Amino acid sequence: MNWRLLQQVGMRLGANLLTLALISAVTFLLMNVKAPEDIARSVLGREVSAPQIAEFVARHELDRPVLARYAGWMADFVRGDFGKSIVTGRPVSADVVTRLGRSLLLAALGSLVGVTAGIAIGVFLARRIGSKTDFRLVTGLLVLASMPEFLIGIALYLVFVVWLGWFPTQAGMAFSFGDVWARAVTFVLPAATIALLLMPHIARVARAATMEAFASDYVDAARLRGLSERQVNWDHAFRNAALPLVSVIGINLVYAVSGVVVVDYLFGFPGLGALLVASIGSGDLFTTQAIVMLFALVIVAINVVVDLVMLWLNPRLRLAGR
Amino acid sequence: MLRDHDELAIGGEPAGGRLELRDITVRHPGPGRDGPTVWNVTLTLEPGRILGLAGESGCGKSTTAKAAIGFRRGGEEVSGASVLSGLDLLGLAPDARRRLWGNRISYVSQSASLALNPSMRVGRQLAQPLRRHRGLKGAALAQRQVELFEMVGIPNPQAALKRYPFQFSGGQQQRIALAIALCCDPEILILDEPTTGLDVTTQARISALLRDIADRMRIAVLYVSHDLALLANLTDRLAVMYAGEIVEEGPTRAVIAAPRHPYTKILLGLSPRIDDPRLVPGIPGIPPPTAVLDHCAFAPRCPYAADACHTVHPAPAAAAHGGVVRCLRADELSTVSPEPVAFAHARDAGTETLLIVDQVRLHYRNAPRPSVDDVSFKLAAGEWLGIVGESGSGKSSILKMISGLVLPTEGYMRFGNIRLDSLALARPRELCRTIQLVFQNPDASLNPRHSIRQILMRPLVLFRGELGAREREAMILAILDRVRLPASVADRMPHHLSGGQRQRVAIARAFLARPQLLLCDEVTSALDVSVQATVLQMIADLSAETGAAVILVSHDLALVRTMADRIIVMKDGMVVEQAASDALFADPQSAYTRELIAAIPRLGAA
Incomplete structure (x- = not known):
């Protein structure tokens, strides 16, 4: 660790905190610039009396100025208090936290499978550049990479649920907490969708990066120093191939987290995405805000980790200007 | 600067290793490449001597250098033999070759900035072959590393070992590559354009270092370069390659003083000289992409080609300078040399x-x-x-300002x-x-x-x-x-x-x-x-x-x-x-x- 490095890390963290603050402000303002009466109506419905609205507004302190409410909400949020749902009256955190856990687990499982498979396929292809296998698989990856997540999800649903009947239909996938096996089953198709979403991008970059590293002069040079194949591969080829790969993996993890929203909806997975869609529909301000902020936090955290890994892997970034 | 080593030969067989290339032929089978890329190259690297291999891009000199140590890329077919004290490098099992590479035989490629791993500290890159071939560890390893960096002239070696390649200048990177190549006291050193792209003063210093190391450590060196003037000053013997063949080989001083092959003659006249501001006009046409086996490969571009040159493939013959030459008319042309001309531009320009x-x-x-x-x-x-x-x-910045690319x-x-x-x-x-x-x-x-x-x-x-x-x-x-x-x-x-x-x-x-x-x-x-x-x-x-x-x-x-x-x-x-x-x-x-x-x-x- 040196001063310059600390400075760089500090600057990146600062930039990310600023991003979070901006996201929170924009989200809050988008949800709250409406008149308090309109917010009340969107929750209570059209057929409510004036006193009911007044009572609702007073109970949730919607009559305070927007900025004051933002400051109050932000202060609570930082302390881990996400407020009470204006729809159900329950604490937002009760619903959000369990679902966050499930969604993160889903995204992590999908990413793990997608990234591992992507790297494996990419490295496999990099050693067979120009072969028929290479051509076919690269074409396949390109097709897969150009498919949006809902298409992949629907295709999996059609094949494994409707056609093969291996998994229960959406209606039958009610989340039962008692049965570990049933719980695991509900993860399979959503996680597979996320894995298939990431895999082609990772595989293509892994293929190109590995190919480039193996064609490099420094790999030839390492071989000509008589080093073992293991040293040539790991110390010289893969280490350098990892550089472009890490930044692409970072982008794709973000992609996986945002993919959770669509996947929840398609498979009826009881995750954060499903709750987000529901809370926007019911006008549930605090729940929506909390979920958006949590997504933002996760994405920022991924970026910070990727930045740190890049700094660790790439001495040029770490020692720039020295 | 040329050295005469004849007295060494009298003193009996020198101690170091000798590498003999016998009929090295390399083919890259593929569409449009019928002929071999390198054809029947026979050369001997003697301990303590530097052999220069000259030629223009694409003539096969780098391919020859790599083939000589048994390195081949996918799709390359190499035949012939490259013998180091009884061992044919081309016939060895890959594992046996790897025990020689970086150990008894070292290779330095053109661009050190590309040949050094960009994300590994140079100290570790130097340590890897020392550990593998010499089993060095701990203090002995550290001491050897410092010793090597001192030998190639890297200032402050302790600190330098901890740095990454990009933190060094091009000349220093090449010195580091050289230190890695020399780490296990090799008998054979192959240098592939090691100073191309470096400034002249840096080039001169690295060349002097190489000469000194070859002499002191009794290493047999193959120095591949397109720069005839550089080779003329540095090497003991010189081989000139054209279209995959050695067209002339002999003691450097004799070849430079009295080249026998028309290609060598023209090549020498083409290199600008600071003591004679005239140049031989360029050679028309382009060299064939592969070796030509049914006539002289240079005949279509040769100003001295006779009819026979277009129908007969010349065999290497002993030349008066003590080497060999591959030219049908070498004897007839011994006194002929191309006339350099001064460039005719508007010298007496207006005073405006x-x-x-x-x-x-x-x-x-x-x-x-x-x-x-x-x-x-x-x-x-x-x-x-x-x-x-x-x-x-x-x-270059001056040109950018005049042309308006920067202000x-x-x-x-x-x-x-x-x-x-x-x-x-x-x-x-x-x-x-x-x-x-x-x-x-x-x-x-x-x-x-x-x-x-x-x-x-x-x-x-x-x-x-x-x-x-x-x-x-x-x-x-x-x-x-x-x-x-x-x-x-x-x-x-x-x-x-x-x-x-x-x-x-x-x-x-x-x-x-x-x-x-x-x-x-x-x-x-x-x-x-x-x-x-x-x-x-x-x-x-x-x-x-x-x-x-x-x-x-x-x-x-x-x-x-x-x-x-x-x-x-x-x-x-x-x-x-x-x-x-x-x-x-x-x-x-x-x-x-x-x-x-x-x-x-x-x-x-x-």
Whole structure:
């Protein structure tokens, strides 16, 4: 660790905190610039009396100025208090936290499978550049990479649920907490969708990066120093191939987290995405805000980790200007 | 600087290892490549001696060097033998070869910046072969590392070991690569263009280091280079390669003094000399891509070819200089040599001043020092001005400011009676037309998606709008003819052409604008000498016809000496010396100029 490095890390963290603050402000303002009466109506419905609205507004302190409410909400949020749902009256955190856990687990499982498979396929292809296998698989990856997540999800649903009947239909996938096996089953198709979403991008970059590293002069040079194949591969080829790969993996993890929203909806997975869609529909301000902020936090955290890994892997970034 | 080692031979068999290449042939089977890339190369590397392998790009010299140590890429077929004390490297099992590589045989490739792993500390890169081949660990390893860095002249070795390759200069990177190559006291050292791309002074220092190491450690060295002058000064024996074959081989001094093969003769005449500002005209045509086995490969380009040369493939024969030569007419031609000519450009130019550069400074933001600092000069119409200096001296930045690619931070520039104070985009079109720039690398300066016709059409459409379609076409064909390219080239894409042909297209494009000032930025650095002379001749002819003045920026002092009327020597952004070419060489005023001139390898100075 040196001063310059600390400075760089500090600057990146600062930039990310600023991003979070901006996201929170924009989200809050988008949800709250409406008149308090309109917010009340969107929750209570059209057929409510004036006193009911007044009572609702007073109970949730919607009559305070927007900025004051933002400051109050932000202060609570930082302390881990996400407020009470204006729809159900329950604490937002009760619903959000369990679902966050499930969604993160889903995204992590999908990413793990997608990234591992992507790297494996990419490295496999990099050693067979120009072969028929290479051509076919690269074409396949390109097709897969150009498919949006809902298409992949629907295709999996059609094949494994409707056609093969291996998994229960959406209606039958009610989340039962008692049965570990049933719980695991509900993860399979959503996680597979996320894995298939990431895999082609990772595989293509892994293929190109590995190919480039193996064609490099420094790999030839390492071989000509008589080093073992293991040293040539790991110390010289893969280490350098990892550089472009890490930044692409970072982008794709973000992609996986945002993919959770669509996947929840398609498979009826009881995750954060499903709750987000529901809370926007019911006008549930605090729940929506909390979920958006949590997504933002996760994405920022991924970026910070990727930045740190890049700094660790790439001495040029770490020692720039020295 | 040449050494005579004959006394060693009398003292009996030298101690170090000897590498014998016997009939090395390399093929790259594939469409359009019928012949072998390398054909029957037989050479011997003796301990303590440096063997030079010269030739132009694509002649197979690097392929030979790699094949000699048993390294082959996928799809390569290597036959013959490469014998190191009884072991045939080509016949060994891969594992056995790996125990020799980096240990008894080391290889250093052209660009150390590419051959060193960018994300590993240099100390670890040096430690890896030491651990593997010598089993060194701990303090012994650390001590050996420091010892090696001291030997190759890396200052402050302890700290240097902990740094990454990009934290060193190009010359130091090559020294580090050399330290890694020498770490296990190899018997054989293969150097593939190890100093190409480095500044002359750096090149001279590394060459001296190599000579010293080869002598002291009794290493047998193969030194591959395109630079004959460099090899002439450094090597004990010299082999010249053309189209995959050794065309001449012998004791360096004798080969340089009395070359037997026409190709060697012309190649020697093509290298610019600082003591004789004349060049042999370039060799017409391009070399065949593979070895030619049914006639002499050089015959189609050879000025001395007889009928038999086109039908008989010459065998290597003993030559008077004690080596071998592969030429049917070697004996008849022993006294013939090509006559160098002085370049005919508009030497007696008018006295009218075309360009004034006055106290110009260029300081890029965040740069520690200005790239160009207080530079002033004048250029007369039709004059040739050379600007020389090492990389980073600011010589190219001057061209960028004149052409309007960057604005000077301070200072005044005037072209004719127009003040140059705006970027090219903001300049009047007529001004852009009269100042044309040709870049070092035609691969990058020609649009790869445009045909040659489209490329040449650009200046005509931009600057000569008055011309009709038929006139434009006629002008394109005329200029192609002037740069000696066939008309059929117009429909081809840049990647179909060789590097030299592409550079001629770039020159044709510049002259179609009818410039009064042509700025040439290292225009021949990426080209082989046989092409270089042709390209320079073309610029000289066209500028003489049109009366254009030329500013020639180059790192090659000998080249600038050959071409320019006046020379500016630059260092660290400042002008060190400014004088007429002859005067500069006859009586250099500054220590730096003297150092530069001294660093240039000389042909025939022995």
